[in-house]
Amino acid sequence: MALRDQEDVIREGSFVLLYLDGRRKYLTRAEKGRALHTHKGFLSLDSMIGLKYGSKVKSNIGAEFVALQPTPWDFVLKIARKTQVIYPKDMALMIFKLGLRPGMRVVEAGTGSGALTCALAFFVRPGVVYSYDVNPSFQEVARKNLERAGLLDYVVLKVKDVTQGIDEEDVDAVVLDMATPWLVVPHAWRALKGGGHFASFSPTINQVEKTAVELRKQGFVDIKVYELFLREIKVEEGAVRPETLMIGHTGYMTFARKAL
Numbered sequence: 001m002a003l004r005d006q007e008d009v010i011r012e013g014s015f016v017l018l019y020l021d022g023r024r025k026y027l028t029r030a031e032k033g034r035a036l037h038t039h040k041g042f043l044s045l046d047s048m049i050g051l052k053y054g055s056k057v058k059s060n061i062g063a064e065f066v067a068l069q070p071t072p073w074d075f076v077l078k079i080a081r082k083t084q085v086i087y088p089k090d091m092a093l094m095i096f097k098l099g100l101r102p103g104m105r106v107v108e109a110g111t112g113s114g115a116l117t118c119a120l121a122f123f124v125r126p127g128v129v130y131s132y133d134v135n136p137s138f139q140e141v142a143r144k145n146l147e148r149a150g151l152l153d154y155v156v157l158k159v160k161d162v163t164q165g166i167d168e169e170d171v172d173a174v175v176l177d178m179a180t181p182w183l184v185v186p187h188a189w190r191a192l193k194g195g196g197h198f199a200s201f202s203p204t205i206n207q208v209e210k211t212a213v214e215l216r217k218q219g220f221v222d223i224k225v226y227e228l229f230l231r232e233i234k235v236e237e238g239a240v241r242p243e244t245l246m247i248g249h250t251g252y253m254t255f256a257r258k259a260l
Contacts, residue, residue, distance in 0.1 A: 010048045010055075010067060017074050018043065018057070019066040027070060027078040038063075072122050075149050076115045085115035086177060086201055087250050089230040094175065095123055097224075097255050098197045103127045104172040107191055109162035109184065110134070114142030116177060116201075121151040129155045130171075132162040166191040176200040181207065181254075185214040189258055198256040208252045220256035227252050 010016060010030050018026040020040060028036050032046040041059030048057055053069040073088045086094075094116075100106070100123040111117055111133035120129045133139050139157045146152040158167070163183040166174070173196060174188040181200035188198050198220060202208050208225055215223050228250075232243045 008052050010051050010053060012046075012049050014049075015070050016045075016048055016053075017068040017070045019068050020063070025074070025078075026065075027074060040065075072119050075118060085113055087230075087247060088119075089228050089247075090201065090250055090253060091116060091119045093226060093228060093253060094199050094201075095119065097253075098173045098175070098199055100124055100173070105168065105170075106130070106173045106175060107162075107166055107168055107171050107188075108132065108175045108177075110178045111139050111142045111157065112177065113138065114145040116175070117142055117155055118146060118149050118151055120175065121146070121154040122149075125151065125154040127154065127172075130158060130168050131155055132158045132160050132166075134159065134161050162187065171196060173197040173199065179207070182210040182214040185211065185218050185220075189218045189220070192258040194258060194260045196258045198254075198258070200254045201251050202254065203249075203251045205252060208254055211254050215254070215256045219259055221259045223254070223256045225252055225254050 012030060012032060014030045016028055016030055018028060026036060026038065028045060030045050030048045034045045035042045036045055038059065040063035041061035043057060043059050043065065048067050051067060053067060055067050057065050057067055076085065076088050102125060104124040104127040106120050106124055106129045108117055108120060108129055109132035111131040117129055117131050136159050139159060143152065143157060146155055163180065166187045168191055170193045171191050172193065174192060176184055181202060200211055212223055229248065231246045234241055234243050
């Protein structure tokens with residue numbers, strides 16, 4: 001059982017998010033003969049098999065955890081990484097703006113650690129994500145993360161410089177997380193079907209400017225740029241206020257659509 005399965009009962013091999021409190025959560029699997037060691041004692045992972053998600057489980061010293069079913073958000077935050085990953089708040093906007101749905105074909109570059117790849121694959125399965133990166137070591141990390149999430153069957157990993165061209169044709173979307181997205185815009189236009197979606201994530205505004213200029217030159221329409229902020233609220237009786245720390249700037253997202 002993996003990320004793609006939606007069942008109420010924890011089975012052997014099921015992924016489980018063990019929730020202790022707002023700061024301490026552990027992504028693991030229910031496996032016989034294994035234990036999870038924490039500062040609150042250890043939990044026998046096979047003791048969760050057969051329980052319903054949402055059940056409470058105790059460590060050997062009586063600390064109480066809640067066994068939750070992981071979401072794509074949980075996998076992204078716990079993913080093994082060699083590169084900085086896009087935050088779930090930004091992924092969510094991308095997914096809705098791109099109109100992702102089952103069966104779509106999406107081109108992504110670069111793969112990095114595979115966090116965005118996992119999110120794209122989760123929403124287009126049984127479609128496919130063609131993910132480009134020039135660094136084979138990054139793709140090996142991404143492969144392991146995709147396999148761990150049960151999504152590798154829906155991704156084709158390609159070691160290739162996407163600025164030299166996109167192999168696929170008539171795809172639904174092209175999504176870029178790379179330093180020079182404007183160099184890929186002409187290739188994206190050729191690869192996309194009519195009305196297909198383009199998205200790029202850039203940390204600096206001058207990258208956005210160059211990309212938008214190239215999008216207009218190629219004849220893309222509905223060009224929009226967004227920046228999102230996510231602020232958590234601390235909720236305690238008599239003391240409700242924003243958290244002292246927050247994730248500020250993460251990047252700019254540029255969207256466009258192909259006009260024939």
